[in-house]
Amino acid sequence: xxxxxxxxxxxxxxxxxxxxxxxxxxxxxxxxxxxxxxxxxxxxxxxxxxxxxxxxxxxxxxxxxxxxxxxxxxxxxxxxxxxxxxxxxxxxxxxxxxxxxxxxxxxxxxxxxxxxxxxxxxxxxxxxxxxxxxxxxxxxxxxxxxxxxxxxxxxxxxxxxxxxxxxxxxxxxxxxxxxxxxxxxxxxxxxxxxxxxxxxxxxxxxxxxxxxxxxxxxxxxxxxxxxxxxxxxxxxxxxxxxxxxxxxxxxxxxxxxxxxxxxxxxxxxxxxxxxxxxxxxxxxxxxxxxxxxxxxxxxxxxxxxxxxxxxxxxxxxxxxxxxxxxxxxxxxxxxxxxxxxxxxxxxxxxxxxxxxxxxxxxxxxxxxxxxxxxxxxxxxxxxxxxxxxxxxxxxxxxxxxxxxxxxxxxxxxxxxxxxxxxxxxxxxxxxxxxxxxxxxxxxxxxxxxxxxxxxxxxxxxxxxxxxxxxxxxxxxxxxxxxxx
Amino acid sequence: xxxxxxxxxxxxxxxxxxxxxxxxxxxxxxxxxxxxxxxxxxxxxxxxxxxxxxxxxxxxxxxxxxxxxxxxxxxxxxxxxxxxxxxxxxxxx
Numbered sequence: 386x387x388x389x390x391x392x393x394x395x396x397x398x399x400x401x402x403x404x405x406x407x408x409x410x411x412x413x414x415x416x417x418x419x420x421x422x423x424x425x426x427x428x429x430x431x432x433x434x435x436x437x438x439x440x441x442x443x444x445x446x447x448x449x450x451x452x453x454x455x456x457x458x459x460x461x462x463x464x465x466x467x468x469x470x471x472x473x474x475x476x477x478x479x480x481x482x483x484x485x486x487x488x489x490x491x492x493x494x495x496x497x498x499x500x501x502x503x504x505x506x507x508x509x510x511x512x513x514x515x516x517x518x519x520x521x522x523x524x525x526x527x528x529x530x531x532x533x534x535x536x537x538x539x540x541x542x543x544x545x546x547x548x549x550x551x552x553x554x555x556x557x558x559x560x561x562x563x564x565x566x567x568x569x570x571x572x573x574x575x576x577x578x579x580x581x582x583x584x585x586x587x588x589x590x591x592x593x594x595x596x597x598x599x600x601x602x603x604x605x606x607x608x609x610x611x612x613x614x615x616x617x618x619x620x621x622x623x624x625x626x627x628x629x630x631x632x633x634x635x636x637x638x639x640x641x642x643x644x645x646x647x648x649x650x651x652x653x654x655x656x657x658x659x660x661x662x663x664x665x666x667x668x669x670x671x672x673x674x675x676x677x678x679x680x681x682x683x684x685x686x687x688x689x690x691x692x693x694x695x696x697x698x699x700x701x702x703x704x705x706x707x708x709x710x711x712x713x714x715x716x717x718x719x720x721x722x723x724x725x726x727x728x729x730x731x732x733x734x735x736x737x738x739x740x741x742x743x744x745x746x747x748x749x750x751x752x753x754x755x756x757x758x759x760x761x762x763x764x765x766x767x768x769x770x771x772x773x774x775x776x777x778x779x780x781x782x783x784x785x786x787x788x789x790x791x792x793x794x795x796x797x798x799x800x801x802x803x804x805x806x807x808x809x810x811x812x813x814x815x816x817x818x819x820x821x822x823x824x825x826x827x828x829x830x831x832x833x834x835x836x837x838x839x840x841x842x843x844x845x846x847x848x849x850x851x852x853x854x855x856x857x858x859x860x861x862x863x864x865x866x867x868x869x
Numbered sequence: 870x871x872x873x874x875x876x877x878x879x880x881x882x883x884x885x886x887x888x889x890x891x892x893x894x895x896x897x898x899x900x901x902x903x904x905x906x907x908x909x910x911x912x913x914x915x916x917x918x919x920x921x922x923x924x925x926x927x928x929x930x931x932x933x934x935x936x937x938x939x940x941x942x943x944x945x946x947x948x949x950x951x952x953x954x955x956x957x958x959x960x961x962x
Contacts (some may be wrong), residue, residue, distance in 0.1 A: 761917075
């Protein structure tokens with residue numbers, strides 16, 4: 386049952402071939418048996434899940450079938466889930482019980498999905514390897530000596546290992562696409578504003594966007610339809626109509642012109658290049674036209690990101706002061722000591738580093754040199770994408786410069802770590818939608834293909850991804866874990 | 870950037886840094902700033918800064934009563950509460 390896709394499980398449940406309780410219990414048992422090798426979950430919500438599943442089964446027996454009735458799901462532990470712990474991978478929120486649901490959670494609950502756990506992640510979504518989590522490293526299911534990517538590493542690893550059919554994630558600089566690439570699953574980051582950020586713990590508000598992990602593009606389309614849409618609780622959410630992405634992506638594929646940024650191939654690892662060029666050939670034979678394009682400022686994406694994201698994070702994370710919620714230090718003599726001690730004890734090293742960089746970039750005398758300059762570079766990058774989309778329907782490239790790296794390999798070198806997001810950050814800066822899907826392997830570790838679209842062109846991205854998965858079988862490959 | 874800057878920004882950010890950590894932090898922040906300085910390779914004199922990915926207008930909601938006060942629910946996450954107030958160390962002598 387765990388090898389079935391969301392689309393297949395939907396039919397099984399609707400046709401009453403399996404009950405939601407049976408399915409939920411199956412995945413819970415599987416997580417209990419296998420996840421000690423991966424550490425992809427921070428918490429299991431067994432009791433809550435079974436109660437939900439029973440409720441859904443009762444509804445199904447009475448003929449009320451919600452669109453995703455009874456399908457198990459894991460929520461990234463950055464999404465507030467009412468009455469359940471939401472830690473954001475941090476000691477700061479180790480004991481925080483969400484008083485309300487994030488809109489993404491509310492929407493998926495309304496669609497009938499059953500939350501069976503909260504997934505591990507880099508602390509406050511700051512990391513590209515899932516090594517900054519207070520709750521320990523997540524391991525890559527393809528080789529447990531390697532990282533699964535981050536920050537949504539637990540969400541990606543659990544889907545890759547078939548511990549769950551789908552999960553949610555967030556993407557500020559690549560936190561959905563990079564782990565999707567490194568673990569061989571599909572992950573989509575929608576256009577900024579497509580999905581409400583309400584109840585999604587903020588890292589960098591002008592870049593953060595929620596999305597999903599699944600094993601197929603079709604499943605991504607199904608879930609995206611349900612989480613998208615305007616939300617009065619998030620003033621930056623878009624009022625644009627939400628298409629039926631599943632229907633759109635399964636329509637007869639029409640020819641597309643696809644841009645390949647020359648800068649993405651410059652100096653690229655030989656195997657990654659070979660695998661990527663092979664996927665171009667496959668698509669070329671199947672109705673796509675390719676065109677070389679230039680995104681010459683995209684190389685500056687990481688630099689601009691390293692100002693914008695920390696600046697916004699230093700501001701967003703100022704709410705963690707030890708007073709209203711989150712970790713509070715003991716035995717403090719005055720208010721300043723309460724703030725400092727609580728924050729110093731509650732935050733990990735990477736979070737502190739980013740808060741310090743952000744505070745510096747925004748401090749008197751440095752604002753123009755860093756923050757203003759970064760906002761201008763952001764505009765330059767965005768303009769280059771806009772120019773490119775006058776000539777092409779979509780942009781294609783590898784999601785990451787290389788396959789997964791070993792645990793510990795880059796943890797003492799922040800620059801090397803940041804550069805693993807070199808192909809993903811620019812789309813966040815420009816607010817564009819993008820997706821990663823499996824395109825092959827290097828040394829038995831998965832590689833991802835990134836499809837970037839113009840604003841609100843998710844349907845086009847999913848259509849190409851679905852088409853690619855009809856003519857290739859990379860998405861059907863699965864890792865072997867002991868006890869599997 | 871120097872040690873004094875690290876001490877100043879850590880104070881602004883309300884984060885305690887031990888003396889023996891300052892050198893490491895200084896080194897890593899300098900590396901990050903070197904990466905950031907690559908932005909200066911592009912002339913942006915005539916570029917309008919972009920603060921938001923979409924040209925959205927700030928929305929104003931109608932001035933009607935919304936969700937009720939849920940103070941008790943929100944304060945359940947905190948044991949340092951007295952009569953709806955948060956207890957903190959004495960601020961004014």
